[in-house]
Amino acid sequence: MTAPQATPTSVHPDGKAEVIDDFDAIAGRYDLLTRMNPGYLQHLRWSAERLRLAPGARILDLCCGTGLSTRALMATYPDAQEITGLDASAGMIRFAMDTLTPGTPRPRGLARLTTLPAPKTRANVRFVVGDAMDPAAAGATGPFDGILMAYGIRNVPNADHCLAALLPLLAPGAPICFHEYSVADSKVAKAVWNAVSLSVIAPLGIAATRNVRMWNYLRESVNRMDGVSAFERRLAAHGFTDIETLPMSGWQRGIVHSFIARRPRS
Numbered sequence: 001m002t003a004p005q006a007t008p009t010s011v012h013p014d015g016k017a018e019v020i021d022d023f024d025a026i027a028g029r030y031d032l033l034t035r036m037n038p039g040y041l042q043h044l045r046w047s048a049e050r051l052r053l054a055p056g057a058r059i060l061d062l063c064c065g066t067g068l069s070t071r072a073l074m075a076t077y078p079d080a081q082e083i084t085g086l087d088a089s090a091g092m093i094r095f096a097m098d099t100l101t102p103g104t105p106r107p108r109g110l111a112r113l114t115t116l117p118a119p120k121t122r123a124n125v126r127f128v129v130g131d132a133m134d135p136a137a138a139g140a141t142g143p144f145d146g147i148l149m150a151y152g153i154r155n156v157p158n159a160d161h162c163l164a165a166l167l168p169l170l171a172p173g174a175p176i177c178f179h180e181y182s183v184a185d186s187k188v189a190k191a192v193w194n195a196v197s198l199s200v201i202a203p204l205g206i207a208a209t210r211n212v213r214m215w216n217y218l219r220e221s222v223n224r225m226d227g228v229s230a231f232e233r234r235l236a237a238h239g240f241t242d243i244e245t246l247p248m249s250g251w252q253r254g255i256v257h258s259f260i261a262r263r264p265r266s
């Protein structure tokens with residue numbers, strides 16, 4: 001585990017500074033809220049498994065947040081050589097380190113909100129504060145045998161800029177999984193998403209965090225996200241190959257997807 005700088009500073013990407021500020025502010029409540037979302041952890045596990053990585057892999061967890069997606073990777077790949085979690089929010093990274101590093105003292109107030117047991121596996125995990133638009137600048141230089149980006153690509157200021165930075169971080173032939181909401185291609189998916197978001201996610205989120213802007217942003221950003229076919233075309237335009245989109249279960253079916261793609265072998 002690599003220690004963070006003494007005072008880690010969140011990255012504030014152009015035009016989306018408020019997103020990072022909001023994640024900083026709710027870091028201590030994030031795990032609690034996601035645990036109330038049925039299927040959240042299981043679906044992260046599916047996306048991790050869908051990478052189908054060999055033992056000894058070097059893995060990047062991009063936009064790792066509090067480390068829930070990192071846990072999915074640690075559980076799926078206990079023999080990974082290295083798992084690097086990167087996030088722009090110092091608050092989220094601090095929480096990830098406090099919960100996934102045995103023996104690290106937790107900041108006051110966070111311990112009682114930690115609802116998940118520490119993982120049993122002892123993967124070589126490190127966390128860095130950095131911008132997903134330029135992971136190499138934060139020391140995540142690759143090459144990686146696999147990248148998981150769960151609920152991240154929708155949040156970066158420029159998805160094309162980000163995708164262009166990610167392709168060269170992958171080893172030739174290596175897979176990437178974008179675990180993400182996408183509803184634009186389906187009227188049913190869009191209706192279900194907006195109903196669940198307005199009637200369950202936003203009220204619970206606002207009650208737990210006292211932050212209205214963040215939950216409005218979540219609903220609107222999902223509505224603005226590429227449809228499945230547009231995102232697949234975007235990946236292909238950036239040179240990714242072997243693109244396939246796999247579903248989730250429960251209320252997230254047709255709403256959250258694993259977008260799998262690869263860097264070409266040559």
Ligand SMILES: C[S@@+](CC[C@H](N)C(=O)[O-])C[C@H]1O[C@@H](n2cnc3c(N)ncnc32)[C@H](O)[C@@H]1O
Pocket residue numbers: 011013019020023024044062063064065066067068069086087088089092130131132133149150151152155156157
């Ligand atoms: C919804 S959380 C997902 C966390 C985790 N992957 C999970 O599945 O639970 C999205 C994360 O993306 C991070 N994020 C947003 N924009 C970012 C950027 N430009 N670079 C790095 N992280 C970013 C936020 O700080 C937040 O922790």
